[in-house]
Structure formats: C-alpha cells, structure tokens
Amino acid sequence: MSNPQPAVTFEEIRALVRNLPGPDMDAGTAALQRERQLTKPAGSLGRLEEIAQWVSTWQGQHPPDVRRPRVAVFAGNHGIAAHGVSAFPASVTVQMVANFQNGGAAVNQLCEVADADLRVYELDLDNPTADFTQGPAMGEEECCRAMAYGMMAVEMGVQLLALGEMGIGNSTAGAAICAALYGGDARDWVGRGTGIDDAGLARKVAVVEAGLKANPQAKDDPFEALRCFGGYELAAIAGAVLAARMARVPVLLDGYACTAAAAVLHKADRRALDHCMVSHRSVEPGHTRLMAEIGKEPLLDLGLRLGEGSGATLAINIVKSAVACHAGMATFAQAGVSDREG
Ligand SMILES: Cc1cc2ncn([C@H]3O[C@H](COP(=O)(O)O)[C@@H](O)[C@H]3O)c2cc1C
Numbered sequence: 549m550s551n552p553q554p555a556v557t558f559e560e561i562r563a564l565v566r567n568l569p570g571p572d573m574d575a576g577t578a579a580l581q582r583e584r585q586l587t588k589p590a591g592s593l594g595r596l597e598e599i600a601q602w603v604s605t606w607q608g609q610h611p612p613d614v615r616r617p618r619v620a621v622f623a624g625n626h627g628i629a630a631h632g633v634s635a636f637p638a639s640v641t642v643q644m645v646a647n648f649q650n651g652g653a654a655v656n657q658l659c660e661v662a663d664a665d666l667r668v669y670e671l672d673l674d675n676p677t678a679d680f681t682q683g684p685a686m687g688e689e690e691c692c693r694a695m696a697y698g699m700m701a702v703e704m705g706v707q708l709l710a711l712g713e714m715g716i717g718n719s720t721a722g723a724a725i726c727a728a729l730y731g732g733d734a735r736d737w738v739g740r741g742t743g744i745d746d747a748g749l750a751r752k753v754a755v756v757e758a759g760l761k762a763n764p765q766a767k768d769d770p771f772e773a774l775r776c777f778g779g780y781e782l783a784a785i786a787g788a789v790l791a792a793r794m795a796r797v798p799v800l801l802d803g804y805a806c807t808a809a810a811a812v813l814h815k816a817d818r819r820a821l822d823h824c825m826v827s828h829r830s831v832e833p834g835h836t837r838l839m840a841e842i843g844k845e846p847l848l849d850l851g852l853r854l855g856e857g858s859g860a861t862l863a864i865n866i867v868k869s870a871v872a873c874h875a876g877m878a879t880f881a882q883a884g885v886s887d888r889e890g
Pocket residue numbers: 633634635636640644713714715716717718719720740741742743854855856
C-alpha cells in the first residue's frame with residue numbers, strides 16, 4: 549500500500565500563514581479618536597490606551613468587547629522527560645490536569661478573579677512525543693493534527709484568548725525550539741524550569757545540544773523546528789494562535805514555552821503575532837531573549853515561572869481594565885471638563 553497523504557500538511561498551514569487577515573485600521577482609528585476625547589491628559593493611561601486600540605484593531609470592531617475571555621490550557625507529554633530534564637516526574641502532567649479539573653491549581657483561582665472560562669485540552673497524555681535527541685519528536689501529520697486540535701479552542705463567541713501549557717519537560721522543548729529558530733548556544737536558551745539543580749541544568753543543555761545535532765533540518769524551517777522539538781501542547785498553541793487570528797480574537801501569550809510555540813509563526817511571517825501580546829516576563833532567562841527576537845514587551849513582570857496560563861490569565865484583568873476605561877469614561881464634552889486649550 550502506498551503511504552497515505554497526511555490529513556493536514558505543513559503546506560496547508562503555510563498557506564494559512566500567507567493569507568492571514570491584517571489589522572482593521574478603521575476600528576483602530578476609531579479607538580484612537582475616542583481615546584483622545586476621554587477625560588484625561590493624552591497618553592496618561594499609558595499602555596492601557598495601546599491595549600484598547602489593539603483589541604479594537606484585532607477584533608475588527610469599535611468599541612472593543614472582552615466580556616467573554618477564554619483561557620485554553622493544552623497538556624502533553626514529552627519523550628525527553630525520561631532524561632531527567634525537570635525537577636518533577638512526567639506523571640505530574642496528568643496529575644495537574646486532574647487538579648485543573650478539580651479547581652485546585654493556581655490558574656483556577658486566577659480564572660475566578662478574571663471571570664474567565666477555563667478549558668483544558670489533553671493531547672494523548674498516555675503517549676509522549678518521541679525523544680528528540682534521537683530524531684524528530686513528531687511526524688508531520690502528528691504535528692498538524694495537534695495544531696488542528698489547538699484551533700478548536702477558538703469557538704464562536706470567544707472574545708479574548710489566553711493561552712497556557714502543562715507538560716513536564718516543556719521548558720526544555722521550548723528552549724530547543726528557540727535555539728533552532730534563532731541560533732546561539734543551547735546554554736543561552738535553557739533555564740531552571742520547575743527549579744532543577746545545577747546537574748539537571750547541565751542535562752538540559754546536553755539534551756538541547758543533542759536535539760540540534762539529531763535534527764539538523766529544524767534550523768531551516770520553523771515548522772520543522774516545531775515538529776522536531778515541540779510537544780503536542782506546543783503545536784496546539786501554535787494552531788490556536790493561527791485560528792484566533794482568522795477569527796479576529798486577540799491573544800495573550802503566557803510564559804517561555806507558550807511564547808516559543810507562538811514564535812514559530814513569527815519566524816514564518818513577521819506579522820503573524822501582531823494580534824498577540826506577551827502577558828508577562830517569565831523568570832526563564834530565555835524568555836527575555838525570545839521577546840527581543842519577536843519584538844514584544846511583556847505587560848507584567850511579577851517573577852512568575854509557573855506556566856499553565858497563570859500570567860496570561862492575570863493579564864486578562866489588565867485588558868478588561870483597559871477596555872472598561874476606553875468604553876466607560878466620559879469625554880471632555882460630556883463631562884463638561886475643560887480640555888487642554890480650555
Ligand atoms: C506542580 C506543577 C504545576 C505546574 N504548572 C505548570 N507547570 C510548568 O512546569 C512545566 C515546565 O517545567 P519543566 O520544563 O521544568 O518540566 C510545565 O508543565 C509548565 O506548565 C507546573 C509544574 C509543576 C511541577
């Protein structure tokens with residue numbers, strides 16, 4: 549029997565990336581014009597003003613509306629976890645999924661505060677990706693399927709999407725993706741993740757170096773980097789970011805692993821993450837390096853190094869606050885407040 553064609557191929561994903569919708573400049577301009585009339589000195593709400601315009605531009609509507617935010621956490625297991633690259637065993641991935649379902653994780657509490665709808669997506673947790681020190685973590689079809697599964701998080705009615713991941717070993721996978729996309733030493737991209745000791749850190753560096761050696765094609769093509777090093781959950785995140793763009797849903801990226809997954813799209817097309825903000829600066833040193841590569845400044849810098857969508861969920865409160873000021877404030881004319889010219 550001949551080899552069947554994959555159901556979805558990288559060529560099809562590339563075509564989506566080539567045809568991404570651009571910004572809605574009319575909606576963005578309407579937001580800018582309103583912002584100028586609100587009862588405050590111009591620019592005094594700082595990045596909140598930028599956020600309100602960004603939401604309008606990428607939702608393609610004015611006024612912006614973020615009453616229905618979704619938090620999507622994707623969970624997957626990594627073959628490289630067997631090398632002892634995490635301070636925790638791989639069994640924690642499925643245990644934490646149960647914890648999310650029972651409301652016991654940090655992200656559950658943060659979703660309550662942000663009034664966000666939390667969905668947890670499991671990606672074949674019983675079957676980890678292949679060990680990338682021996683060859684690609686995934687086949688093209690597996691990678692595309694995981695991306696397609698991630699796209700399903702963008703259901704009708706979702707107005708803002710916050711992304712997160714759960715997968716023991718994925719600070720190593722994220723580092724390998726970054727090293728493939730941007731070069732540099734493995735050491736530049738590897739951090740302590742869940743809190744690994746010095747010997748563990750050296751193992752992480754060695755695993756990333758071995759991965760780069762075993763997968764030379766990963767440097768030539770961003771989707772190959774995702775396929776060779778990504779976990780299923782990282783491929784799903786890349787798919788969700790793409791689907792959100794097509795559905796006009798602005799996106800909040802979480803920490804290092806999540807941003808690394810999204811960076812695959814940025815490497816494919818520099819405009820591909822214009823509808824995304826990085827919610828916070830992770831303690832992982834590679835995250836700051838990565839944000840410089842994709843040209844983004846984080847919204848928050850709280851010393852978080854958790855993943856699971858915690859930083860992205862926190863940032864929902866900032867986006868809601870920006871939109872509330874933008875939509876609810878009186879104009880100078882309405883309030884009878886004198887503007888600059890008196
Ligand atoms: C209890 C627990 C809860 C978590 N929630 C997110 N992560 C985070 O830690 C993992 C990445 O770190 P590393 O690469 O060192 O394994 C990911 O699952 C990430 O989301 C957690 C990790 C643990 C242990």
